[in-house]
Amino acid sequence: MTLRLGTRRSALALAQSQQVADALAAASGQAVELVPIVSEGDVSRASLSQLGGRGVFATTLREALLAGRCDLLVHSLKDLPTAQPPQLVIAATPAREDARDVVITRDGTPLGDLAEGAVVGTGSPRRIAQVRRRNPRVSVQDLRGNVDSRLARVRDGELDAVILAAAGLSRLGGDLGGLHAEPLGLADWPTAPGQGALAVETTADADAALLAALSSLDDAATRTAVxxxxxxxxxxxxxxxxxxxxxxxxxxxxxxxxxxxxxxxxxxxxxxxxxxxxxxxxxxxxxxxxxxxxxxxxxxxxxxxxxxxxxxxxxxxxxxxxxxxxxxxxxxxxxx
CATH class of the missing domain: 3.30.160.40 (Porphobilinogen deaminase, C-terminal domain)
Incomplete structure (x- = not known):
């Protein structure tokens, strides 16, 4: 039997889901295929601050899982609401990657040194507040889109900087195309709960063999921290x-x-x-x-x-x- 893994369609989601698929195939001895699903958050162009915490990146995927269109899901854990539906379980949290944010610029100027009026792109209310504390001289522009489009807006000069998750860049291969990255220390710049971690979700009544295979992907230290x-x-x-x-x-x-x-x-x-x-x-x-x-x-x-x-x-x-x-x-x- 081939296991069906539901995932968002973005390049980042597909990359991180493929990593889990490969690990699960090795643990279970079964083939694993990706099932791309479009979420509400992928369709809506509204600001993240307007979308709020309604699980817009997870709800459609969870509906597909409960309807039997896939056997498991891979989420970016920071996108999941904290209340877990009783019909579903997070069966594995693989070892977390770098949880930091990074500032991407054309010339490597640190965020705190950007000139007055420099434009920094981010759609996260947390990052907006942190940017304003670090450098009140800059202007913050609301930003949506995939990683490549955000990098392109810096490269083309539309933005002077963007704030991205280090883990996402790493999972996509880390190629910045000539741009510069400034990692932001977690002591002064803590990130979103669960950032850098993945959640592998399935139904509470899933086959015992699947649950056992998924448990082998779980990292105890990551699960405890998140x-x-x-x-x-x-x-x-x-x-x-x-x-x-x-x-x-x-x-x-x-x-x-x-x-x-x-x-x-x-x-x-x-x-x-x-x-x-x-x-x-x-x-x-x-x-x-x-x-x-x-x-x-x-x-x-x-x-x-x-x-x-x-x-x-x-x-x-x-x-x-x-x-x-x-x-x-x-x-x-x-x-x-």
Whole structure:
């Protein structure tokens, strides 16, 4: 039997889906074919800020999966609403690529040094706010389109710079055609929850052999990190396009999370950094609540489950951000 993998039609979506298809074919011993599907987000020319967090890049694909027109889907995780439909499961999150944003220019001028009136293209409210904080002298122009068309607008002089995801450029081969890339550090410029990661989704009642094959593609550290990032977004009750930057990583048993909520105009921000221990230490080394230094007795209920720990951490960060004033900055919109 040939497995049918549903994907968006863009060059980037096809490239990353083919990577998953090849890995799944090797794990399952079955052929995997791509099934291109046009999503609402691909058809609409509206600004990302207007489209909001309604899952415009995922809904049509999910409908095809539930209708039996494909067996699994590959999404860019940052495009998925945080609420998971009960009929579907994210069966694998492969190892994440570079989560950073990059600034693309003709001559390598850093974003902070671009001259007054320089035009920077991006359609992301988060990136718009970050650009305005980094360099208030520039003008920001709303931007849609695929990676090649965005690069062409810089190359042709229509734009002085664009902001793109490093992972997308890498998956397309990394050829900038003579343009220059400035990677933006995640400490000062956290990106969208889940950026750089893929989500492989199938039905909750999928064949056990398919679920087992997909589980072999899952990267535990990536799943834990993106779970924390998406829990922050869910706790803020904000959509996928909200001006929220968050990045988490697992290092030596610690989960480190940085989250920042921006005002849409970039004038204000509220941020929080937190590091928690994922691995449960021996009983004689545990603090109150089960973890060293923990003051939250409920943490003990997480046991040794890193996903539960990541979820709790993300929700707690969101609560603290709201208490510190983030509620006045982020557009609230319960995502479906």
């Amino acid at each position: 779970t924390a990032e998406r829990a922050v977004l869910a706790g803020l009750d904000a959509g996928c396009s909200a001006p929220v930057g968050t990045h988490a990583e697992v290092t030596d048993g610690d989960l480190r999370v940085r989250a920042i909520v921006y005002a849409l105009d970039g004038a204000r921000r509220v941020g929080l950094d937190r590091t928690v221990r994922l691995e449960l230490p021996p009983p004689d080394q545990r603090g109150y609540g089960g973890y060293p230094g923990s003051g939250d007795g409920a943490d003990a209920a997480d046991g040794a489950d890193p996903i539960a720990r990541a979820t709790r951490t993300g929700h707690d960060i969101a609560r603290r951000l709201l208490e510190r004033g983030a509620a006045d900055l982020v557009p609230r919109e319960s995502t479906p």
